[in-house]
Amino acid sequence: MAARLTTYVVVGIVCATLIAGFMVGAQRDEDGPVDLIVHNARVYTADADQSMAEAVAIRGNQILRVGSNREVNRLRRPQTKVIDAQGAAVLPGFNDSHVHFIEGGLTFEMLDLHGVVTADDVTERLAAWAESNPTHSWIRGRRWLDADFAGIPTHQMLDAVVEHRPVQVVSSDGRTSWVNRKALMMSGITRRTPNPVGGTIVRDARGEATGVLKGTASELIEKAMAPATREARVKALRAAVDAANRLGVTSVQTAGDTLENFELYDAARKAGELTVRVYGALALSVARLTDADTDQLTEVAKTYPDDPRFKTGAATLTIDGDVESHTAAMFKPYATGPLEANPLVDADDLNRNVRLLDAHGWQVVTDASGDRAVSMALTAYAHAVRSNAAPARGRRPRIDHVESIAESDFNRLGSLNVVTSILPDDDAAEERAAHIGKGRAARGIAVRRMVKAGGRVALGSDWPESTLDPLDVLRAATEPPSESVPKNTTAAGPVSLKSAIDAYTATAAYASFDEQRKGSITPGMLADIVVLTDDIFASTKALASAKVAVTIFDGKIVYKRGAKTSVP
DSSP states (O other): OHHHHHHHHHHHHHHHHHHHHHHHHHHHHHHSOOOEEEESSEEEOOSTTOOEESEEEEETTEEEEEEOHHHHHTTOOTTOEEEEOTTOEEEEOEEEEEEOHHHHHHGGGSEEOTTOOSHHHHHHHHHHHHHHOTTOSSEEEEEEOGGGOOSOOOHHHHHTTOOSSOEEEEETTSSEEEEOHHHHHHHTOOTTOOOOTTEEEEEOTTSOEEEEEEETTHHHHHTTSOOOOHHHHHHHHHHHHHHHHHHTEEEEEEEEEOHHHHHHHHHHHHTTOOOSEEEEEEEOOOSSOOHHHHHHHHHHHHHSOOOSSEEEEEEEEEOOOOTTTTOSOOSSOOSSSSSOOOOSSOHHHHHHHHHHHHHTTOEEEEEEOSHHHHHHHHHHHHHHHHHSOOOTTOOOOEEEEOSOOOGGGHHHHHHTTOEEEEOOOHHHHHHHHHHHOHHHHHGGGOHHHHHHTTOEEEEOOOBTSSOOOHHHHHHHHHSOOOTTSOTTOSSSTTOOHHHHHHHHTHHHHHHTTOTTTSSSOOTTSBOOEEEESSOTTTOHHHHHHOOEEEEEETTEEEEETTOSSOOO
C-alpha cells in the first residue's frame, strides 16, 4: 500500500512539473517579442479544415499565433508593427505552380499588344514603340490574341510599319509568332524550309511563308536572336520579383528553366534580393538520358539543395505543344486544320528518361497538353513505379497544362499520386472546343473530376503567356462557365473560392514538397501572407474588385499598396 501511495505521489509530482513547464513555456511564448500583427481580418488559413480566423501574429519569419482579434492582440508589444485589415481577406502568400519567371521579367522590355483585334491596332502600337526604342535591334511584342484577331496576319502588315528591323510578336498563349519579312530572312526561312517537328510554318497558296509560325516553328525565329545578356537577365529577375511582390506572389515554381537562371536565383538569394521563393524545374531536351547526363544532374542537385528561398529537384520533359496551335498530341484528329500532331518524344525514350530521373530522386514534370500526350506521361510514371523503389521523400509526379485527358485516364491520376498544374481559362476552353470538340476540351479543365479521381490540382499562371495576377486566375477559376462549355466540367464550376485558393497555396506547396513549411496560415509556418483590399468571401463583386493591399514575405512587408516602390 505504501509503495502504491509513493507511486501516486511521484506521478503527481511529474504531472505537476510538466503542467508547470507548459504554463511557463506558454507564458514565455506570450511574453516574447511579436514583430507583426494582422488583425480585423477575414483570415483564410488554407488548413485541412478550410478554417477562418480574425488575426495573425508573426515572430521573426514564422507565424506564431492564429485566432481571434482578442487572442492575438494580447500579444502586442510596443515594438510590434500592426496592420489593420479593415475586414478584408487575408490569405497565405500565393504560390504560382507554373511560371517562366525571368522570361516574364524580360517581357517588360517588350511591346504589349494586349487587347488588339485589328491590323491597324497592331501597326499603330508597333510604330509608336519602334520610334520610342530606336536602339533595339529586334522589336518584340507579346500578348497578341490571335483567336480574336480580325483578318489573316501577314508579314506585309508588319513590313509596312517596320521594314529594316526584324519584328516578332508572340500570341497571348506563347505558341504562335507573327513576324515581318526581315525576321524571316534573318532566320533563313524560305519556301523550302520544312516544318519542324511539332510546328507549322503557315504558307500562302504559292508556298511562301506568310509570317505566322506555330508551335516549335517559332524557335526558328528565336535562334536568330542574340540571347539576352546576363545584365539584362539580372534586371529581368529584379523586375519579376517586384511584380510578384505587388501581386501577392510569394513563391513560384519555374517551368523548363536553365542552369544559367539557377545561377541568377542563387546569387539573388545570397545577396538578400530574392523576396520570392523559387523552386526551379530544369528543362531537359535530350532524347535519351545517358549516365553522363544523370551525373550532371546529381551535381546540380548538390549545388542547389533544399533551401526555403531557392532550390531545385524537379526536371521538365516536354511531350507536345498545345491545342490552339494544333501541336498537342491527340488520340483522335482535330476538327479543324491539320488532322494530327505527333508527340515530340518517342514513348520508349520517355519511359526510359522518367525511370532514370525517378531512380535518381528527381521529381518529374511533364509538359503535356493533348490527351495522347497526357496518357504517355501517365504510362511513363507507371513504368517508373514498377521499375524503381520509392524515393525517400516519395513520388509526386506532375503533368502541367493538361488541355485534354482521355476518359480512361482520370483514375490513373489518383493511383499514381499525380499533381496537375493548370490555368483555368474559359476563353481558352472555348477556342479549344472549336479545334477538338466540347467534350475533349472540357476534360482538360475538369478540376472536380481530377480531384475526385484522387489527383491533386495546383493553379499556375504560365506567365508571361498569361497574367501573373493570382486574383485574375481565381476569378477565372470560380466564375460560371460560358454556354460554349458544358456545365459542371470547367475549372470554374462549381469549384468553391476556398478550393481555388487551396490550389494556389496549400496544394501548390505540396507540389514542390514544401507543405511542412508553407502554404497555410498556421503556427510554425513561414510568414508569407497577402492582405487584400476587400473581403473576397463576401461576394463575387468583392472578388472582382479586390487588389493586393500588403504582401508579407518571410515575416517582412515587401509591398504596401500606395507606396511608390516595393518595400525592401
